Amino acid sequence: MVSRAEKKAVKKAKRANESRARKWTRRSFIGAGAVAGIGVGGALMVGIAIRPGDRTDELAKFVTEGQEQLITTWVKIAPDNTVTAIIPHGEMGQGVHTALSAMLAEEMEADWDAMDIMEAPAEKDFANFELGREFLTGGANIPSPLFDTVNGLMLTAAKSMDLQITGGSTSVRFTGVAAMLTAGAAARELLLEAAAQQWDVPLGELRAEKSYIYHGDKKAPFAEFAEVAATLKPNLQPKLKKRSDYKLLGQSLPRVDIPAKVDGTAMFGIDAQVEGIKYGTVMAAPVHGQKIAKLDSKDAKAMPGVIGVYNMSDYVAVVAEGYWQAKQALDMVEVEWTVSGTENVNEESIFAQYAQSLDGGKKKVLHKAGNVTKGLKSAASVYEAEYRVPYLAHACMEPMNATAWVRDGKCDLWTGTQNPLGTRMVTAETLGMDPENVTVHTAFMGGGFGRRATPDYTNQAVMVAKKAGVPVKLIWSREESTQQDHYRPSVLGRFKAGLDEDGMPISWESDFVHKMDPPEASAVFYDIPNVRAQYADSPTHIRLGPWRSVDHTQHGYFTESFIDELAVNAGIDGYEYRRKLLKNKPRHLKVLDTAAKMAEWGKALPAGQAQGISICESFMTIVAEVVTIDMSQGEPRVLHVACAADAGLAVNPDGFEAQMESGIIYGLTAALYGEISIEDGAVEQSNFHDYQPMRMNDAPEIDVKIISSDAPIGGAGEPGTPPIAPAVANAVFKATGKRIRQLPLSKHEFGAAT
Amino acid sequence: MVQLTVNGKAQKIDIDPETPVLWVVREQLGLVGTKFGCGASLCGACTVHIDGEPVRSCVTPLSEAEGKDVTTIEGIAAPDGTLHAVQEAWIKHQVPQCGYCQSGQIMSAVALLKENANPSDEDIDSAMSGNVCRCGMYTRIKAAIKTAAKGA
Numbered sequence: 001m002v003s004r005a006e007k008k009a010v011k012k013a014k015r016a017n018e019s020r021a022r023k024w025t026r027r028s029f030i031g032a033g034a035v036a037g038i039g040v041g042g043a044l045m046v047g048i049a050i051r052p053g054d055r056t057d058e059l060a061k062f063v064t065e066g067q068e069q070l071i072t073t074w075v076k077i078a079p080d081n082t083v084t085a086i087i088p089h090g091e092m093g094q095g096v097h098t099a100l101s102a103m104l105a106e107e108m109e110a111d112w113d114a115m116d117i118m119e120a121p122a123e124k125d126f127a128n129f130e131l132g133r134e135f136l137t138g139g140a141n142i143p144s145p146l147f148d149t150v151n152g153l154m155l156t157a158a159k160s161m162d163l164q165i166t167g168g169s170t171s172v173r174f175t176g177v178a179a180m181l182t183a184g185a186a187a188r189e190l191l192l193e194a195a196a197q198q199w200d201v202p203l204g205e206l207r208a209e210k211s212y213i214y215h216g217d218k219k220a221p222f223a224e225f226a227e228v229a230a231t232l233k234p235n236l237q238p239k240l241k242k243r244s245d246y247k248l249l250g251q252s253l254p255r256v257d258i259p260a261k262v263d264g265t266a267m268f269g270i271d272a273q274v275e276g277i278k279y280g281t282v283m284a285a286p287v288h289g290q291k292i293a294k295l296d297s298k299d300a301k302a303m304p305g306v307i308g309v310y311n312m313s314d315y316v317a318v319v320a321e322g323y324w325q326a327k328q329a330l331d332m333v334e335v336e337w338t339v340s341g342t343e344n345v346n347e348e349s350i351f352a353q354y355a356q357s358l359d360g361g362k363k364k365v366l367h368k369a370g371n372v373t374k375g376l377k378s379a380a381s382v383y384e385a386e387y388r389v390p391y392l393a394h395a396c397m398e399p400m401n402a403t404a405w406v407r408d409g410k411c412d413l414w415t416g417t418q419n420p421l422g423t424r425m426v427t428a429e430t431l432g433m434d435p436e437n438v439t440v441h442t443a444f445m446g447g448g449f450g451r452r453a454t455p456d457y458t459n460q461a462v463m464v465a466k467k468a469g470v471p472v473k474l475i476w477s478r479e480e481s482t483q484q485d486h487y488r489p490s491v492l493g494r495f496k497a498g499l500d501e502d503g504m505p506i507s508w509e510s511d512f513v514h515k516m517d518p519p520e521a522s523a524v525f526y527d528i529p530n531v532r533a534q535y536a537d538s539p540t541h542i543r544l545g546p547w548r549s550v551d552h553t554q555h556g557y558f559t560e561s562f563i564d565e566l567a568v569n570a571g572i573d574g575y576e577y578r579r580k581l582l583k584n585k586p587r588h589l590k591v592l593d594t595a596a597k598m599a600e601w602g603k604a605l606p607a608g609q610a611q612g613i614s615i616c617e618s619f620m621t622i623v624a625e626v627v628t629i630d631m632s633q634g635e636p637r638v639l640h641v642a643c644a645a646d647a648g649l650a651v652n653p654d655g656f657e658a659q660m661e662s663g664i665i666y667g668l669t670a671a672l673y674g675e676i677s678i679e680d681g682a683v684e685q686s687n688f689h690d691y692q693p694m695r696m697n698d699a700p701e702i703d704v705k706i707i708s709s710d711a712p713i714g715g716a717g718e719p720g721t722p723p724i725a726p727a728v729a730n731a732v733f734k735a736t737g738k739r740i741r742q743l744p745l746s747k748h749e750f751g752a753a754t
Numbered sequence: 755m756v757q758l759t760v761n762g763k764a765q766k767i768d769i770d771p772e773t774p775v776l777w778v779v780r781e782q783l784g785l786v787g788t789k790f791g792c793g794a795s796l797c798g799a800c801t802v803h804i805d806g807e808p809v810r811s812c813v814t815p816l817s818e819a820e821g822k823d824v825t826t827i828e829g830i831a832a833p834d835g836t837l838h839a840v841q842e843a844w845i846k847h848q849v850p851q852c853g854y855c856q857s858g859q860i861m862s863a864v865a866l867l868k869e870n871a872n873p874s875d876e877d878i879d880s881a882m883s884g885n886v887c888r889c890g891m892y893t894r895i896k897a898a899i900k901t902a903a904k905g906a
Contacts, residue, residue, distance in 0.1 A: 266853050444852070668890075693888055
């Protein structure tokens, strides 16, 4: 039976779905302007924003100038007392709509069961400022006194950056903490103040609970005070609750987006319904950077249902009555591509180039502590290792797609995107329109993982729709989605440690190619006095992009493999070795100990089985994983993963656990089989047969334990991914004695273990 | 003109009978709950039932469905809207993340339970391993199938 809470979630989701459905119209949502005021339908609207240049408080301020709202979240109260949270992040399965609206409800004392949730439209007022700051400052924890300086720097950049990105696990830890909690508290204070005026009673005698205001036995809904509240000046620094007083946060709430995802009614980008719609598909140059030299579309044009075949310079597009017809016709097109000079690039040449860049190229120092040269001199011994990881595609279940309609100087775009506002700006630029004439209708994403932050596929839809003169739903085939991705970089990393007599590191050097984000990914949290991490740029023609946990995937694997090698070299158990290096890091230690305990680290295992351990910190969340593998069939089979995580507070614990499970399977897929390889300048893989996803029959059991601490709230969507590859590689070493310095594991041959 | 029944409703479709059932239900009939994933029977996102059997609609030509009963994700709840036991279990275990593969997962699970009311772990693995979930919710899918089996 479905419980009452779940039934409520169904109802809530239906409402959310209706508001989503409403958004598929072109009706503009709200204008910029007053921060508290009466909005559409007589509702009270409260906005909260972080504004550049704030000098007194690092969190949030109400602002009065619309232009200065860089991170903005809104809450509105309708006359029927429904409280609607308007959320500036896309839903791609990470449960962000649920988590963020719960944060708002918590501080507002809103009735969770009578709340609506709406995704913010791609309007400047809803742009996401914190993410921009993170990009610029490298995700460092900025001390509060420096905030105004950093924000000042941000001002110029942010205005041109147009950020509304769902990525970097920022939704809860930034938008949630900085905006949702504050907006909720401010709204509650406004309502209480309005009630005090209307009822003529002292403010201190009032309380808010479940969307009602109480004075003794007397009660009235929030909506009754909305009009007066809208005329009051909001408190700039509302009083926030203590974590110990939370009622909703820290509870597992049924996710509001789930009911629509079990009955086929959830609307993804690919499901957009537009009158008169036609369907398109494309083929871009297999070697990135090539252009069309010669296009023979005679046969394709003669195919039934074909409306047009277009030379789009770096890709061919077909528009037809249906997707299948378009695809059949595209297969008939004959294209000669220009020579780009990268047709001989292959795996070997790419890694040779990386080695050259590290050997002789100019390197930029990213992290520095002590003096590695001196550290190395005083070392009793030196240990070195070199690691490689391949390119990776995102392989979102929903192939890239967007629906565009360009007419009368305006453009409507329907798509699932991690970056609605950026998409709007890029679309406007592409079409030579004012952004005001571009409307982006967002939808659920069938997976994002970083891929849907890059608006290349939307741009194609817009251009093709413009050319065809009709609304076009442009869908990439799976092959196109695999071969025209923006990949997790392939990386070469070189590590050198200076060791004392006991084999403990006193200096640590890492040199690597490709630095994306966040910069702290290559930092080590272990207690090592002399550290230097530096990188060389070594660009190829292969397009790169953020991939779940970004640089943490490769650096987690490098660092945690190297530490394991150092432990083996010192003759110390890997878990104990890490403990020694974390003795001054109580949070890390607790996470590590918890995972070890969960998996009964060191217990006797059946023949062929072994355990591996690792610990990573990413996006302010610390995660340790212990895997148990079976090598008896000559290849690693992961049986069990014990995962312990400290994110400060897991806002929605069940959702957090689901994110860990998901991050682990995603990372495990990459560790075991993930590889995009380059031959003759082009990507070799094309579909799920040669770019294999993990399937149920290979999926391990996963146990997750959440550790609460008083640390700031960390991310959930990504931190589960980095520790899994090194944990498996370390287990493989233990089982076979073979150290895996190159992923994926499927590249290696193993004899049966004993 | 191809005649078939979709979710209990008779349909006449005037299109090339080679067109895969996936695109017919999505584009001709507007039933967009069935998803396009790979176009090559590799991921299961497009799973529908034809005469009760799970098939990958992305590689099944319309001609093969002629005169048959096609059921999509929109057609498995009771006519009064009561969810199928599998759908209820999916909510109970909070299975979906992005949700894109879930129509196919649910169609495969419904077919499995119809054949085998009490599947073992191995039965579930073998029936479900054709359905990819990139969000990796396999543990939850398995648990939900067991819950649905108990409730059925």
